[in-house]
Amino acid sequence: MSGGAYIAAKRQCEALNEADVECAFLTIEHDWSLETSSYETTTDSDNPKLKPMMRKYKFADEFAQAYIEPNRSALSNSPFSIWRRNSETNDALLALLNNEGFTHVHFHYAPQLLNTKLLAQLKSDGIATFITCHDMYYFTGGCHYSATCERFQQNCNHCPQVSTDHHSLISHGFWEKHSAFSQTHANFVFPSQWMHDSFRRSAIGMQIPVKQCHTIRNCIDQTTFSPARSVNIQALRERFNIPADDIVVMAGAVDNTERRKGFEQLKTVLLATSKKLRELKSSRKITLITFGGSDQSKRINTQSIRQLALGSLSSIKVRDVMQCADVLLFTSSQDNYPNVVLEAIHCGTLVLATESGGTKELLSDAPHRTINTGSIERDCLELAELLVADDLPKWIRQAKVPSKSFLKNNSPRSVASTLSQVYQEALA
Template identity: 35%
Template structure:
């Protein structure tokens, strides 16, 4: 029996006494944060926990996912709420292009009978107009909030950049282009202060980076904050035969493939596509390496056919996990040029497939990549350093050590089942504490 099958057979041994967890998330499948919520929910079910995902935008045909909106309106109402929230941003014509999510309007309608069954309510990504802070006051249960970004303790931004306004109740928000202390970010903090008052709330940080930010924050600084990494499903993401993976994807058997993938990979500046382009141009000018860049998750816009002398192959959006595992296994390097991120799923999934990572030492990425062991970390934004990292890995492919180190590191630190066990321990603890 191979390792990935054995890992999948451990779940029945994790049976627990009666525990009901209701998860609240914007969606069951849109974006990395919501996919992580669904994975945790599914993992709890496999472990014998009564788990229900209560979400604003349901797409999956799964009876354990229950929509949290008025009957018959589908996803339309979420678009309406998002529109009216976005209108409040019009008063800031100089704002940056970074995402900022006001919480003035919410569309989520929580099922009180469902919540009454819960021993613990686990919050995930509830932005996008799904829930406001005030909605949380109606949940008379102990809550655990898994941080996908800093939105729960900011005035509305999702990533802070160099701003530390979240430490002092925001105001004069650089992302809004605001010079007023009494701006939308400050009102967002006030709404959160009122909504979080007297909640039985425990915070879970997937990365050490976001745990540190939460401890420094005005809103969460005095709360209990636990560090539990996001897990990768090792029954899906495991090292596969490279040539067979390339054949399944209709990629040539020979040559080096460097993979870059993210939601909005080529259009979201935070994903670092611009820095990646510069890195590849530097690599082309300074080395004899020949490679093909393979991207996925990118929009139709900005799809270059070639960067310098390197061809680019675009796979588009990939929702099937087995296909993703083949993409990682077919690659020689996953490049993670993210300028700011919590703990990217693509990095965890890639190393689980034995694929080394060249990236920036930004956000939670250093939690998953050991420099010069199974990857290479350059300072954030340093395109020349990223080029050196790609070359460093390509030069060491033949001995196989980086690939084996990557898989071993993932099994040791990011096994979804082990992470699920830690969540179950925490859920049981907070439930028993309330009882």
């Protein structure tokens, strides 16, 4: 498990335990041999496992994907899920929460787990429920990111992300979700103010009291991600066979095939940068390091820019790349509070980015830059201008020390303190 929501949830759980707030991290075990759903706890671990009967648990998801995916339009290929009224896992999850004495449950990325009947039973059992919106799924008819669509403000009828929806599953799912949330006292958490504002504009979010909505940042793993000393940077560059004087630009995502991640825009930026370097007859040398969970990262061919395509990386190896990189180039068209940007800033890496969702909030401090000209093409050209700018080395030096406000807002201690407070208020 390596997605952004999983990483953010794990870090928050660790931060809460460090702050003496008892917290267990629930994971789902995918064992197709199980004939019933159950849960498992161990005496030496605070991390219980939910063990669903996979044939029933996955059926609804596989049905939805078989219905939706063949009908996807060109607008987006981001994940799409259909809301559920019930789930095979409900009884096992409720037994775990009640038998083990949990007073709160906090859902992060759980489209296969959260459902109408479960929300009602959690309310009946008096278990305070929190839901973090790592994407837009909880207030749309099914899309996890809306692209340019704003229909979640009304009813999600005629979804532009699918070409046909003959059975109106998307709009029915939207209103089922609307009804489910209106009848519970669930609290909603948003890593970015942008996601919070999007929720409040939605027909689903409008009905939720303001006191049940909280902007709480994702926190950083301060042990793993930190600026490297000069001697370590030199050693890392030697390991990757990067010349000491090169400007090192990094770019990547868990899945580079997802269109909103902006891989096509990244290629446009690099092609424009390569062209400008040749036109200026610049002596600047750039090494591009790409990483991610697809082979898209191997398809960038530019003159004047040397490339290393590293594929999927562990957190430690991502940290190593960040520590030897000068610039993170981030070209997503829609994002919440991306961990890769959070981690890069904490490693002292300059971030040049398109202004996408909550990214602007992360990059509010100089020398980091966000671009929003109103045109994707112009945004790409502006980012290329920054990569060839005379001031780039100065910005790289300035980024080596993250601002005090950034460190405070995203520290595990600060995030744990805020979470603990809203958890207490939910029981008042």
